[in-house]
Amino acid sequence: MTQVEDAIARAHHEEWARVVAAVARRFGDLDIAEEAAAEAFATAVARWRVDGIPANPGAWLTTTARRKAIDRIRRERKRDDKQEEARMLRDDGPFEPRGAIEDDRLRLIFICCHPALAMEARVALTLRMVGGLSMPEIARAFLVQETTMGRRITRAKAKIKAARIPYRVPSTQDLPARVSGVLAALFLVFNEGYLASGPDTDPLRHDLTAEAIRLTRLIQSLLPKDGEVVGLLALMLLTEARRAARVSPSGELVTLGEQDRGAWDAELIAEGHRLVRERVASGDAPGRYQILAAINAVHTFARDARDTDWSQVVALYDQLVRLDPSPIVALNRAVAVAELDGPQVALASVDRLADALAGYHAYQATRADLLRRLGRRDQARAAYDKAIELAGNTAETAYLTRRRDQLR
Amino acid sequence: MQYLMSVFGPAEMSEFGNYADEATMTKAMADTGPFNDRLQAGGHFVYANGLASATTATVVDGLGETPVFTDGPYLEAKEYLGGFWVIEAADLDQALALAAEGSKACRGKVEVRPFQ
Numbered sequence: 001m002t003q004v005e006d007a008i009a010r011a012h013h014e015e016w017a018r019v020v021a022a023v024a025r026r027f028g029d030l031d032i033a034e035e036a037a038a039e040a041f042a043t044a045v046a047r048w049r050v051d052g053i054p055a056n057p058g059a060w061l062t063t064t065a066r067r068k069a070i071d072r073i074r075r076e077r078k079r080d081d082k083q084e085e086a087r088m089l090r091d092d093g094p095f096e097p098r099g100a101i102e103d104d105r106l107r108l109i110f111i112c113c114h115p116a117l118a119m120e121a122r123v124a125l126t127l128r129m130v131g132g133l134s135m136p137e138i139a140r141a142f143l144v145q146e147t148t149m150g151r152r153i154t155r156a157k158a159k160i161k162a163a164r165i166p167y168r169v170p171s172t173q174d175l176p177a178r179v180s181g182v183l184a185a186l187f188l189v190f191n192e193g194y195l196a197s198g199p200d201t202d203p204l205r206h207d208l209t210a211e212a213i214r215l216t217r218l219i220q221s222l223l224p225k226d227g228e229v230v231g232l233l234a235l236m237l238l239t240e241a242r243r244a245a246r247v248s249p250s251g252e253l254v255t256l257g258e259q260d261r262g263a264w265d266a267e268l269i270a271e272g273h274r275l276v277r278e279r280v281a282s283g284d285a286p287g288r289y290q291i292l293a294a295i296n297a298v299h300t301f302a303r304d305a306r307d308t309d310w311s312q313v314v315a316l317y318d319q320l321v322r323l324d325p326s327p328i329v330a331l332n333r334a335v336a337v338a339e340l341d342g343p344q345v346a347l348a349s350v351d352r353l354a355d356a357l358a359g360y361h362a363y364q365a366t367r368a369d370l371l372r373r374l375g376r377r378d379q380a381r382a383a384y385d386k387a388i389e390l391a392g393n394t395a396e397t398a399y400l401t402r403r404r405d406q407l408r
Numbered sequence: 409m410q411y412l413m414s415v416f417g418p419a420e421m422s423e424f425g426n427y428a429d430e431a432t433m434t435k436a437m438a439d440t441g442p443f444n445d446r447l448q449a450g451g452h453f454v455y456a457n458g459l460a461s462a463t464t465a466t467v468v469d470g471l472g473e474t475p476v477f478t479d480g481p482y483l484e485a486k487e488y489l490g491g492f493w494v495i496e497a498a499d500l501d502q503a504l505a506l507a508a509e510g511s512k513a514c515r516g517k518v519e520v521r522p523f524q
Contacts, residue, residue: 162524
């Protein structure tokens with residue numbers, strides 16, 4: 001990579017959200033902001049080669065994007081209302097401190113993750129506007145056609161404009177609920193990278209987990225006092241730390257108990273543990289991400305799978321069930337119960353979830369494993385068959401298939 | 409900025425209007441009045457009213473030579489528009505907050521849609 005390409009890649013990584021956010025605040029229009037930011041980066045590719053890399057690439061890009069936005073507004077309003085043009089082009093208005101925290105990027109994140117937008121639109125908008133991913137990249141991330149993803153983003157931007165979704169940080173009172181909407185979108189991106197849902201991609205997608213972690217770090221830097229943001233970051237780090245050990249050389253998913261713990265990323269684990277300790281020390285009642293992070297801290301604390309403090313894991317799941325009594329949480333709790341009280345007890349809990357989860361691959365896989373451990377081979381094989389049918393991830397399918405075939 | 413806040417209900421109204429029983433109707437009416445007063449006081453109120461049941465609707469097609477009249481609502485559905493507010497709000501966040509209050513008061517889900 002040449003020096004200029006390198007500088008542009010770095011600026012794209014570090015400054016994209018800031019450039020979009022600055023233009024969006026100035027002109028109150030996401031569409032204009034996105035296009036202007038893209039044009040500014042395209043201009044940088046040509047200009048920086050000739051003029052050299054500017055001393056402050058972020059400021060250069062923001063100024064250029066503002067000019068591009070003004071050009072576009074002028075072009076579109078040539079025959080339109082001159083007053084409207086003047087209003088759009090006037091200097092930045094007085095600073096309005098309305099929300100809890102003032103940062104353009106934070107406003108941008110909150111508008112992209114507004115609760116009036118469908119979750120899939122929130123995810124797509126956040127990756128485009130805040131993450132700076134291109135339309136093809138986002139389409140590939142969720143295995144949809146580029147045109148479909150384009151329409152999804154266009155429709156979301158049109159709703160923001162027509163329904164006047166405000167470009168601001170929510171009030172202190174609304175903040176926790178709104179932050180949880182942002183975190184849900186980021187967790188979705190992370191999970192798609194953690195265990196890709198379709199058979200047409202790599203089973204683990206580092207590009208998505210890395211992007212989710214980067215965006216969560218950004219939000220954490222902007223909302224340092226929010227415990228759930230720290231919780232989600234810790235959860236992601238402690239999960240990402242195990243990545244290298246999660247797929248075998250033959251392309252099979254490796255269960256937590258069978259992973260080579262020496263292959264875990266010690267640095268990520270140390271950071272995750274530090275964040276979990278920080279939250280525990282705060283004494284605040286933990287939310288779901290903090291509890292999930294704590295569960296992952298218990299797992300990553302054990303040097304050997306046999307040293308895992310399962311009673312602690314079950315106790316944390318009990319705490320989580322009180323916050324979120326969903327069948328999926330109950331399923332994960334049962335996995336821990338199997339280690340503490342044996343597969344027979346766990347299977348009884350799992351079977352109670354049949355109505356809600358029969359179509360969920362992890363339910364069938366968990367049931368298959370418990371039946372196998374209980375020596376109920378025929379039933380185990382049937383459950384593996386169902387799990388294989390439902391699983392989309394290639395590494396998971398490979399693992400389940402081997403387990404099933406061992407029961408022949 | 410104006411928003412339409414719509415409330416939906418069954419096609420056929422009972423003697424208690426859109427409500428399941430008399431007690432619910434009485435409570436909803438008792439709460440909706442003060443909610444409208446709050447809209448007025450906050451400068452949000454533009455218009456509000458309830459509609460007669462959807463079965464009383466007539467669809468008119470005036471595109472041809474002579475208008476054609478069809479008995480019943482335009483779309484066949486399980487639930488129909490039963491009443492609405494037109495409100496004035498600064499932005500969607502404010503409209504959604506008002507709609508949440510209105511929904512609680514009238515005991516029904518409220519659809520919020522901006523005017524052009």
